[in-house]
Amino acid sequence: MLSDTALIMITYTITIVLVTLTIASAVFRFRWHLRLLLYEVSRGRGDLRRQILLNGTFTYDVFISYDSEDTGWVREHLTPELEDRLGLRLCLHERDFSPGRDIVDNIATMVQTSKKVLMVFSNTFVASHWCQFELSFCLQHAMDTEDALIIVCVDDVASRDLTAAMMAVMKTTTYIHWVHGDGDMVRAFWGRLRAALREVYKEQSV
Known part of the structure; x- marks a missing residue:
């Protein structure tokens, strides 16, 4: 049997990993959207x-x-x-x-x-x-x-x-x-x- 502290730490770690993977997946999928958005914001006057x-x-x-x-x-x-x-x-x-x-x-x-x-x-x-x-x-x-x-x-x-x-x-x-x-x-x-x-x-x- 795991202690309550161990369960909390495991749950916390799994949550962090899942959130990180979700963000990384979204960034990779929409990488060109983000790059173009940043480009439009920072582009000069020509x-x-x-x-x-x-x-x-x-x-x-x-x-x-x-x-x-x-x-x-x-x-x-x-x-x-x-x-x-x-x-x-x-x-x-x-x-x-x-x-x-x-x-x-x-x-x-x-x-x-x-x-x-x-x-x-x-x-x-x-x-x-x-x-x-x-x-x-x-x-x-x-x-x-x-x-x-x-x-x-x-x-x-x-x-x-x-x-x-x-x-x-x-x-x-x-x-x-x-x-x-x-x-x-x-x-x-x-x-x-x-x-x-x-x-x-x-x-x-x-």
Whole structure:
């Protein structure tokens, strides 16, 4: 038989452990929400971002992060609009990554030498480990440079399927949803995307 003091100590210890595990689990699950919240609270007035754009050396205007299953949409819709009509230089992994180089190095170099990052969210993006790595890397890069990611959704991704990072981004960032077939909605989509790219689009227009 345990004494009352021993029972109290055991109960106290178990409670502390359970509370600690619960807090740790919540922090891990919502880590990107917390990081983005802290970033929004502490971010500057854009001075760092302006300095980077003025003094940085860039190879591309926009780095496009997308799953290979969405290559058809990127080639058919995104590339003609942004490269051919707006004259922007896009970085596409299947075209612009250096052959034989480590994928992580390719991602890091291309993101750091692009003025903006655009991510194409889809059902296949959710399931791709490389896309999730790119998202985490690009989120950190955006916070380091006081930038904002541009998010385009080409599918209706169910909330239950979103990763923690995707959920955090979609709750804190105004994303642009692609609508198939509707002329007015498609024109509105491109108008919103041009507005999101105004930093680099204005530069090209001057």
